[in-house]
Amino acid sequence: MPVQRADARRNYARILAVAEEEVAAHGADASLEQIARTAGVGSATVRRHFPSRSALLQAVFRERIENLCARARDLADAADSRAALLEWLAALTAYAASARGLAAVLTQETAGDSDAAHVDACSAKLTGSVDPLLRRAVRDGAVAPGVTVADLVMLVTGIALATEHHADPASEANRLLALTVAGVSPER
Template identity: 40%
Template sequence: MRADAQRNYDRLLQEARQAFIVHGTDVALEDIAKHAGVGIGTLYRHFPDRYALMNAVFEQEIEAITERARELLHCGDPAEALARWLRSVAVHSTAYRGLAAAIMEGPDARMPACKSLLRTAGGSLLWRAQQAGAIRGDVEIADLLKLNYAIVSIAEKNTDDRGLYDRLMAVTVDGMRVRHTEDGSPAGFRKSFLDQVDEMAAANVANARGAAEADRFA
């Protein structure tokens, strides 16, 4: 990349980072280009769309989250380490309004570098907790990140309740912990929500048929 092109790229990243913090990720790209001292065409030459620009900005931020995951790999309680890391993700997401939604709600083709870094960092902590028998084996990092995003979104809409995120995350982590039977062996995993719905529906159908048969012979 030529020196002038590199300067434009760096200025665009710097202005975009500040704009996302102050105005959120929906800020007009024209405003970012203007404050960077370049035309909108220059912005699009470097970043084909809004998500390419966001990916470039947040990839650097997520490096800090990745480093935090490495530190927490040495935490004595693997489940607590996972919870602390998720809180770090939440703090970064809240600083940039719209970041969590952009990463979690879009398809995998959108902001792929950010998603890959998050899943790799969190996946190492989750795997460690599962190997230690602390977290259920059916928990997946992609689902856990979506749960974290949902909790962040709720907390952002209830800013007067400052302890809301921590309470909801505590419930989430508790629900992921492995339960043990009286003899100390791990308890079986609960059936999925949809499996329970199917079983309830089947039971209702059977009850309805039984009632119909009883009425016919009454």
């Protein structure tokens, strides 16, 4: 792969950062033209870096997963394994609440395509990064044995889907996550 010029690397990073913000604000239907305008580049520059909407959304997805993986690694040695896991779950919830429609679009656009493997690779990477955090919380008695990363991701995905049409999806998702963690029965 040829080495990119410095301005091309800056444009790529700026387009990706703006795309993340636009997807968080407007879901997977974020306007590519608005992304280009906000990034201060032309539509042709966006297309040079990301030849399709799917390619741009995949890059956004990959970047967000990388950030979640890094956060899990940062929290792996925290003094309080329960607090660390809950902090990571809050980050996952914030991501899921802001990624409205992203998973559905990527699944539809990559169905039967070799690019669908990138979603599986990201999922495996996420699981590998979070598993030590979860195992430590289980070992410390902060999480019930048998809870898996897939369980936690499915729980957060369900919360995100249930709140995606709410007036304030992020706040409602956080409220439901807190309710889930606390349980529905009052403490005795």
